[in-house]
Amino acid sequence: MLVINIYMIVGFITLCWIITRLVVFLLTKKLNILRELQLILVYICIVVISRMVLLPLHLVNGHLGTIVFDASRILPFWMNLKPFTFVNDFYDGWKTNVIGNIAMFIPVGIVWPFCFKKLNTIGKSILAGGGFSLSIEIFQLLFFDHCSDVDDLILNTTGVVIGSLIYFGIKKAADKKK
Template sequence: MQHHPAAPIGPGVSPRVRVAALGLLAAYLLFVTWLALRPLNVMWVSPANVEPFATIRADFARGPAEAARTIGAGMLRMAPLGVLLPLLGRRLGGARFASLCRTVFAGGMISLALEFCQSLVPSRVADVDSIILNTLGVAVAHQLAYGRLRALVLRGPRPSPRPSVRRLAPRHGHTRGAAPGGGPMRQARRTRTWVPPIRADEAPALSGRG
């Protein structure tokens, strides 16, 4: 039984890129965790916010500049995860929508864990709006970077040029196609057999035979 080799798998993220993305992700998460959990010297802290969009509405009430600053900072806090998390998968987490769902879910879980740890620090408070803005920033960064990442790391090897085929002219006396009767054209020549004529005096003798 003859075994055929398996079809080659398409191009994917190289192991070096995945290891580099893992190292950058670990370093960035350590930096963000240090910023989020370091103690602050404050006189008092506001209570934790568990109502969605309450802090965002308060920022808009302070003015457009204050809202843009706080919302932009909240979205940029986890935005690099939208680029680094897809690079951990061999195929960037699948198609665009599947990769977006996986990346947003992972980014939301990381942001939720940070907010929970902040609630344990006396000078920090948890805010559900921070989780919303962090997750939104991850989603926007993923959508902006996914097409570029796919073009850079999933680009397959260029196909080799096909060798030129030189067509030979048909030999003289041979034509392509089929015979008028519909069958294949015969290459061999037909031979004719010469039969001598019968004389009149030999006819009775031939008729009497047999």
């Protein structure tokens, strides 16, 4: 059993980020400080979403809560594969969950196409953001107290769609002005 806190999550993401950026530097032999500063936006998206998804939103004894990895309790996976259960299954906080899942991924739809030039269409941006959301849902299968939910995937991807529409709408308006 491993109890995971916010510092461990941020530390792991930061370590992976640094290693990735070092590998890119070693392969390209280029360091563009402006590009690295731009990519910090992606890093922030990943850290904030990881915090929101993995840890309880409420404080536990005045502190951020933790998650527990216990290999003996992973199976059976806890998941919902029936779409739109939130429409029928109203529970305390369902509105916050719906709005939060959408709002949390709007920045992904804006930041990722801004930072990654290959995400040059709304479709590519949505596919990348939806893939990110899917990877989070799969990752949650490792934690017995988390549920992987197709509704979260739908809502998160809806947030990416909204963010992409905002980004590409602004980009189109800016291109028209030129």
